[in-house]
Amino acid sequence: MRYNPLNVIMNPSSIAIVGASNNFRTMGTIQFLNLIKSGFPGEVLPVHPKHGHVLGRKAYPSVGELPYAPDLAVLVVPTRLVPEMLEDFGSLGTTHAVIITAGFKETGDAGLGLEQKIVEIADTYGIRFLGPNCLGIINTHLPLNITVGPLLDRKGKLGLASQSGTYIAQIVSYLHKKGIVMSKAISVGNEANTDITDCLEYLGDDEDTKAIGLYIEGIRDAGRFLEVARQVSRHKPIVAQYVGGTEAGARSGSSHTGAMAGPDYLYDGLFEQAGIIRVDTIEEVYSTGWALATQPPLRGRRIAILTNSGGPGSGIATTCNSNGLEVPEFSQGIQERVSAFLPGHASAKNPVDLTFHIDMDTLTEKIPQVLFESDEIDGVIIHGIMDTGFMNMLYPFLKEYVPVSAEQFEKMGEISMEPLLRMPAAYGKPLMISSFFGREDHCIRVFHENGIPTFDAPEKAAKAMAALYRHLLIRSRDHDEPVRPCANIPGQAQEIMQQSRQGAIDEYRAKNLLKAYNIPTTREMIADHLEEALGHAREIGYPVVLKACSQHITHKTEEGMVYLNIADDDSLARAFHRLRAKEQDCAVLVAEMLRGDREFMAGISTHPGFPPCVMFGLGGVFAEALNDFTIRMAPLSRCDALEMIEGLSSRVLVGPYRNMKPADREAIADILVQLGQIALDFPRIKEIDLNPIIIAEGQPKVADALIIIE
């Protein structure tokens, strides 16, 4: 296995902790308490300057006086003491640490200085550490828990890494109620030395972790994150919430862990490309992650819905449909088999609605058996299974009529669910449960114990199922290796870049650069005087377009420097003189007048911490208003480029829209892949804007190009 600092941090055989005392009002003490009470099998060594014992364990007066170098040091000390302590551990020979202490980069410049100092100390001693400003780690398999929340469940399947400590350390009881159990959980804090990408890589390799949930306020090195996530997501599902995409979200994240956020569309593109399933709430990170971690993968998108009530059935059905799943009407054969178990005229079409009734085995066994067996169905969602939750609620009202104790009554109520519990694994199909009851209901507890995901609302079960379908699409991606189309940088491109100074490159050169990368552009020639322009126009053939060509004019259309549809020599001469009247001596571009039927745009944008970003979208003058575009990071895979095209809301325009020929998707994909290559070849490029790219006879051609360099 490759080295990852978390291999040791998450599995130490001995831990020293500095900052725990016998005062339960301090965080360090609570963390130490949880560490010793969680059942950690290794040795724990508290360090305390005054107390001989901390919570009954022998304490050492200083780091230097520890009997040996523990695998892991945990620091919960005042900020100013961290550098010294870290050095002490370094001298002792400890090579891994978790720094809980806050007050570093997130507080501003002074804190940033201190953070740099501890990074240097760590480098000097070869220490790898998590934090600072983190809330600890949990490994339910070892077990190991250094958070403020006690460990309630063991040996889970969902791995978590979070830029918020709360989402690791303060959700134990919440997750317990939902029946969700973590495998490993990591609060990354300020990521001074070990970042969320390291965590992702670790969780990707970790055999106890079957799916990964991430909470993200900002990614520092999006290129590396993408590379790692792309590998992991091929075999292990990843869900992530990103909160930095709005003004207030970015401000909040920055004051929290000093995270550098970016706009939402950037992270949408990053996650899509990385094969990460994006969710909007932390609830979904857990619950969708849990569904992905526990259920067999979905092999198709045909979902059966079984309920004891029409409302939840309709809610699940409509949420399935709106999230890309099908709820097919069952074949006659299935309908007949299902009908045999239905009261009266209840519907057997899908959703199957049993209507309110008390005998549960139709819902827990008979009909599920038919559905799981069927080859018409890829996954099953059930709402309405319940027993003691409902019974116990009624008991206070019933007891005067029923001659049994509450305990007997509860026991009488318990139904058997063995057959249903076995079905998902036996048939390799996922099962999701929706119920308005929680752990007060015996059925829900049994589902929890058996790793069947339960949701407290019908729509949530459907959304989780849709995430499994999304994962199927990610797993099935073809041609997902980034391509580097050119072995060498084309000489002509090199030359153009060398001759260009900071700012915009003029359109003529910009297009020549594109041509060097085989990107199709409109045919055009540059002219310094009218005679030359007329010659070009005759060669290209009327009608032509005349434009000013200057690096100083970046919005030609708005400035009236473009004349379209020039039909003959006279018109050309008039246009030429008008251009020159506006901009003396300006070079003039004579271009073919392309008769297209649709306009798209493509480009490059650059963002701190990100590889160059390739964009594709609707083009023309309305591009901004329609705001329909997709984004991916260079280098692009063939699959990335094609998914960018399919990702447009108005993707139907790419196809054979109305009487128009379909646009050549492969040719568009070529442009996008090459654009990424250009940006990687020339890091000086700050922005490329190809708008419009006109589709004429199905073929894309760049009609205008702007390149801005630093």
Added chain:
Amino acid sequence: MRYNPLNVIMNPSSIAIVGASNNFRTMGTIQFLNLIKSGFPGEVLPVHPKHGHVLGRKAYPSVGELPYAPDLAVLVVPTRLVPEMLEDFGSLGTTHAVIITAGFKETGDAGLGLEQKIVEIADTYGIRFLGPNCLGIINTHLPLNITVGPLLDRKGKLGLASQSGTYIAQIVSYLHKKGIVMSKAISVGNEANTDITDCLEYLGDDEDTKAIGLYIEGIRDAGRFLEVARQVSRHKPIVAQYVGGTEAGARSGSSHTGAMAGPDYLYDGLFEQAGIIRVDTIEEVYSTGWALATQPPLRGRRIAILTNSGGPGSGIATTCNSNGLEVPEFSQGIQERVSAFLPGHASAKNPVDLTFHIDMDTLTEKIPQVLFESDEIDGVIIHGIMDTGFMNMLYPFLKEYVPVSAEQFEKMGEISMEPLLRMPAAYGKPLMISSFFGREDHCIRVFHENGIPTFDAPEKAAKAMAALYRHLLIRSRDHDEPVRPCANIPGQAQEIMQQSRQGAIDEYRAKNLLKAYNIPTTREMIADHLEEALGHAREIGYPVVLKACSQHITHKTEEGMVYLNIADDDSLARAFHRLRAKEQDCAVLVAEMLRGDREFMAGISTHPGFPPCVMFGLGGVFAEALNDFTIRMAPLSRCDALEMIEGLSSRVLVGPYRNMKPADREAIADILVQLGQIALDFPRIKEIDLNPIIIAEGQPKVADALIIIE
């Protein structure tokens, strides 16, 4: 108070129930049990053919033998017995009923016949009834409960009406856990006699109900629903989930209550126009409804966020921003006052992040006081208040070190929240609480008891606050009375319609009809031969457009029957001959060639159960692909028309986009209001399609028009 059948149904002084027995495995028995145990103050009269007593209450062998006519009859009997029983109650003089029994319209034709029969019986006897196929009613103020779920809470504020019985009858324990208490709740079933609009009207008038939640699978009479909802939503917030908008959702609803569903965009338009806040999940119907029912209305959109952790702060902040709320950075003054209570360098900017700590009064009193007092802030969201939930979780680990019992420990943990509880009412600002703890935490229980909405995830609190903001916008609507712009139907329009047969009206007549309603169209004239056409063209002035004008050609552009930009007589003659070559003797339209800079579309569509629908959207050949439109039902108010324009995703195109003049919103609104009027004046009109409406110099003009009549 106006008559509404629910006035009696929800507040009877005596109830007879048929279908309850001493067998607890039947629904009727459980419902009777809940009725007598919920504390209903009136008389209950079970009817049973064999048992002298049912659950200890004297039973009557038949309806005819009841001692008097009870206010309300409840039927939970086999389907075939319902008509007879209803007649018996009618003969007795009972005028209101709840029919729980299923097996009617939802099962197909036979059931439909039976349903019609009971409707007739009811009409004969003057009975108003709820159902059939419903799950009962709840009035927590009387109290009265005829559902399968026991009544756990009293005197709530949220009124519910649902086309799914489960969402009324089987969510008691769910709502109890969330601290949500219903005022009145109605399961409407098949709505054979009393429908969800009656319920809405009743809940709108009901003083105990402060907000209304609806679950909808399909509305039968959308016009009446709109009229009622529009009145109610001005003073009382309404939230609604609609599930019939997808293929599977519609199928499910139809087999459930026989509901007739419509596409999602139709209900989007209906809800917007009615002032209903649409939500996607049943959870939000309850939780958002509860927030609206309990909190002071929002008076602006500036939200303060206070947390003990950066993650929830960021999640709330970003969800606020994405849902139209502001999270303003506090002024220096507020920041200083807040900072005084903050540890170290924690952020006081907004969100305020206290970071993990155990002393709660900063979170429950000191900082909230500053925020509620401030005139910079309209609402407050707090995450992280907790006491015994956390303490009790730790106690098993702590007890060996702490010399107190679990009970003492819990008592020690309880914090006081009196000051915070008073703030929302005292300052007239809403408060939302997010916590990962539930009722196991003392703070959460106190919030529940005091009607402060709590959410188990940060994003949910933010979304609920956004719903309060949406309600503010609805409350503040101007000019919200539907307008009938024409007193009489214009004579010219009458004439055109009288002359038109089923199918499409030709463009020339269609435009004349529009002109009669003062809708601006391109200037154009009809010609039967070339000389006439040339004369028209010279009168209108070149360039002109030439089009075939025939009711048989509805897709002129696709069929090559439109010649744009004709510059002179010669070109006109060529175009004229080509048109005639394609369509002999066809009339020809000569129209001004409008040079616009944007294209929109507007129209009328008709849907069963709905008033005529007015549409507005992006126009031109790409309209279908861009799919950006809004819809409202006729008659429109001025406000409706303007909101349709503002409702476009690409609404920026209406404004002064790039170098273009802003489009005249009022002129567009006129077109929309008039379109609605046309559709109301002529119910034969099935469809109107005005595409494109060209904006030239800011003014809209209809360039093409299609009207289809029945």
